[in-house]
Amino acid sequence: MRMSSLFLRTLREDPADAEVPSHRLLVRAGYVRRVSPGIYTWLPLGLKVLRRVEEIVRQEMDAMGAQELLFPALLPREPFETTGRWTEYGPNIFRLQDRKGADYLLGPTHEELFTLAVKDMYSSYKDLPVTLYQIQTKYRDEARPRAGVLRGREFVMKDSYSFAVDDAGLDKAYDQHRETYIRIFDRLGFHYVIVAAMAGAMGGSKSEEFLATAENGEDTYVHCPQCGYAANVEAVRVPAPPALDFTTTPAARAEDTPDTPTIAKLVDVLNARFPRDDRAWAAGDTLKNVIVKVTHPDASTEVVAIGLPGDRDVDEKRLEAQLEPSTFEVFDDFPSVPQLVKGYIGPGVLGAEKDAKVRYLVDPRVVDGTAWVTGADVQGQHVLSLVMGRDFTVDGTIEAAEVRVGDACPNCGHALEAARGIEMGHIFQLGRKYAEALGLKVLDENGKLVTVTMGSYGVGVSRAVACVAEGNHDERGLIWPRQISPADVHVVATGKDEEVYLAAEDITRGLEAAGLVVLVDDRRKVSPGVKFKDSELIGVPTIVVVGRGLAEGVVEIKDRRSGEGRSVPVESAVAEILAEVRGTSA
């Protein structure tokens, strides 16, 4: 690639609409250009990087035995109608019609198509397991595309799907993907964590996300510095403490606590009128009961009470993940359930078997023997020393309370910390949801029809480009890892003497003969300063300067990341550069 003719224009200033470093630098250095919100053109340098990422993903997928194919991006409505996603996906789908008025969509993901392809071609357990993948452009009409190519409405994704006759086969495919993803993300040069994610309603299935660690990442996760546990907030399991002995706990008693509609006021009143011997009352001593209205997929509704320590709020995302596929909203129709006294709701009226028919689920911290201050179901009264398992029972537990930094790690009990990341990959045991909906069954060895079980696995390929840029830059520009740099070496010729350009040509030819991709700055009448700035902005890891040193018979090899350089004789330059690029000593 010759800079004198390369389709490239670098920008001296940051584009006004770019905020995050990867977006700024990819635009400034001439890798991408915006066409429309969340829709980008890949310029020659950017496309080189994208292709190299693709190739790494492809090599590793092939190595695990997955087979590549390619579905259309333009898809008919029907399969998505069958699985319900035509409506479920809502406004996130790009929809269009053909000349006859038939509905189409631009594929946001391809579970339906893969499932139907296997159904179309296979019908025996002998054909399974099989894993298929594609590297393809996806479309999602994001509410808010941002950060350039990091979160686009059109993006390149590798998606793969595994098909197996039984759960053991699914587990195996899942584990293979996990190992393959580790290899892929290691090769791409990421710092990443694997976090436990919510698998949704298909009980017992596994799901993990690969997050590139990034301060301005969009996803928050918690992790344990002691044992390495990491999880999405939605997926954190609160460890249940052991049951307590309550033989010495005094009997429950109802007390007047007027004007205490909030936990804070209740705590004040408790400390003023019923002080404890050992310490002051705190919000965590109270049991707060939050009422929600749950809507099930069949459109039936149910009122549910969630009991949790008074110092915590309900985390809507966690609750939603627990209830999926049902949805919930805050309950406000108190007149319809007269047993519920707003502000003073207690376990006395809660429970599926009681008159109010309000199912009662509590936080896992509410274990047998724990004593609480909670509503007495009478206006202006609370109950003290109400003991779980002695004075009240519940219908079950639910993970709906907010997770906080400092909470105990479910694995080892150490305090959890929070961090942010960018989702780069997701592996997910789908189970039989799509196979059932679309009728993918095979005959097993007994001649009986069994529903196939599936996994789905994704890697954000175009996102990976931005994500690597996000993690590999300095104030001067990009710094690509060797594996995905648009070129192996950037040869910069400076000066006006024809000899430097001839020498640069020689070196370039020598490197290309050895199989390297070389970007050579052969622009005449461009000052050295401009060329140096451009080379640092573009970010090829090894920069070779052919300039004034040539008079003494040397050229300079510079490492973009460290900034360190060394002079080598021009005769041995090619060998020295090859050694540098290949990581061997000359």
Add this chain to the structure above:
RNA sequence: CGGGCUGUAGCGCAGCUUGGUAGCGCGCCGCGUUUGGGACGCGGAUGUCGCAGGUUCAAAUCCUGUCAGCCCGACCA
């Protein structure tokens, strides 16, 4: 979808308060001088001032509407 900000040359921006010849820097073209850290001189090209309507002798500027973008939040790979 809610809140805030912004739309003027390829890029970054000024001009708008107080209506009257559309500007600056970078980039681009020509000539010359320069060539190790975004050089300099001289000359030049490039505009639907987001769009539509209105007020006015006259609108980038004032009014109304509308579209788009960015940021924060909600939501989402």
